[in-house]
Amino acid sequence: MTAGSARQTIKAVWRSARMRVGGAAAVLIYHRISSMESDPELLALSPERFDEQVAALSRDFNVVPVDEVFRLLDRPGRMPKRTVAITFDDGYADALHSAVPILHAHGVPGTLFLSSGAVDSPDEYWWDQLEQICFAPAELPPTITIDTGARTFSHSLGKDAIYPPETAMRDASWNVTQPTPGGRQRLYLELASFMRQLPPAERNPAMASLLKQTGAAPTTRTSHRTLDAAEVALLSRDPLIGLGGHTIDHAVLSACSTEEQRHQIHDDKLRLEQLCERRLTSFSYPHGGFDDFNAESRRLVQAAGYEGACTTDSDICVAWGDRFRVPRYLPRDMSADDLSAKLARWLDEGR
Ligand SMILES: [Zn+2]
Incomplete structure (x- = not known):
């Protein structure tokens, strides 16, 4: 066995022990709930498909706000079985008009990560x-x-x-x-x-x-517009919906100077908190790959007062995991049955 494969084995054994003792949760990432003719980045899911997926999640899983997952990661053994959180990145208006009514219909919470520069923006992303x-x-x-x-x-x-x-x-x-x-x-x-x-x-x-x-x-197509300030204020009064930061300009943080990162993270939080009149506790790194942010970003997100942050690393999160590097799974257009079966296998058996 090479040193590399020995390290991999130790990591896998440690991860499965953490899962067994402390539990695991799956955080899901969505962007847009809309039926679109052209969707080159595959950001959208039809309302019908999303409704099916949420119905299955509410039936088969314990759906909690993403902040709850952050807290549970630090409380090993307290993680309820089959814990799942639903998140949306970017603050498209269809998250409010299509996704939120579906979450309400099934009585499950969700969190929207907003880029404050896109709120009230006259331009599309x-x-x-x-x-x-x-x-x-x-x-x-x-x-x-x-x-x-x-x-x-x-x-x-x-x-x-x-x-x-x-x-x-x-x-x-x-x-x-x-x-x-x-x-x-x-x-x-x-x-x-x-x-x-x-x-x-x-x-x-x-x-x-x-x-x-x-x-x-x-x-600026109606179908592609982002939320305006009045809609963000409306969302902030919704007890089922959490709001989180996503930088001012949807910035790839690793490309920014420390000062620019601070501005993008800290000032975004201040602007959003003014709009929402509530404290923001969760953050999601724009683009979210491990190359898109760095240790400085993580430090600044924590220093800004966030309690946790999400990436787009495709994985479930396991107890004792880093609250500021929480992976998320992108369900895309999976059938509700396939999604439910995949998450159940992942959370129950670790695969
Ligand atoms: Zn984004």
Whole structure:
């Protein structure tokens, strides 16, 4: 046995002992509850599917607010069997109008993580704007170049500068997990990967440069809008709904300076608490992968007064786990039976 595999075995034995003695919980991550024609990032789940999933969760599991999972991680042995929490990232308006009524119908709690900069924003999130720019059947310049001062982007579309309506229609249901059908999808993937890594101070001018070059003027679609201040205030009075922070600008924290991270985490919390008139206790790292935040982010989230933070690491959380690196499982469009069976197996048997 190599040193690496010995370490893996010890880790697995330790994890299964922690599960047996202290228990485990599953935190689920959703983004949008909406039926959409085009959903390249697979962020949306239809209200019908979500309703089925929540019905199964409320029937087969002990659904608690995510803050309760944070507290239970530190109280080994107190974790009720089959504990699950439901969370939503990004603060799309459909979370209030479609998801919350379904949670109420089944009497289960949920937590919405909001980026304060998106509350009342006249613009869609940058990834939704990219979708409009790349997939509209409008002509784009043959070459797109973006220079942020620190980084450059260049992409040649060639003949794909022209995008006939029938091709756009054919590609409308494409998403990032599928093979790339053509030049517009390649452009989208490259732009998304470029924009995603930028700190907000570079991303905003980069998006402005892209809009200028392409002549695109993305609209704010009712279907893609984010919550406004009045809706956040309404949610904050709902006893079944928890609200949490997600930075001001949906920032990849690991790309930001310490000062910028502090601003994104701390000032976001202050703004949201003013809107909500309640103290926020939970946070979710934007994008949420282990490369998207660092030890400094974790420290600053704790220092801001949060009690725990969620990642997008696909796992269940086990007693004694780090409250500031809580993994979450993305159910996507699973059938309610498949989701219920998977979570039951995971929480009961650890696999
Ligand atoms: Zn997010």
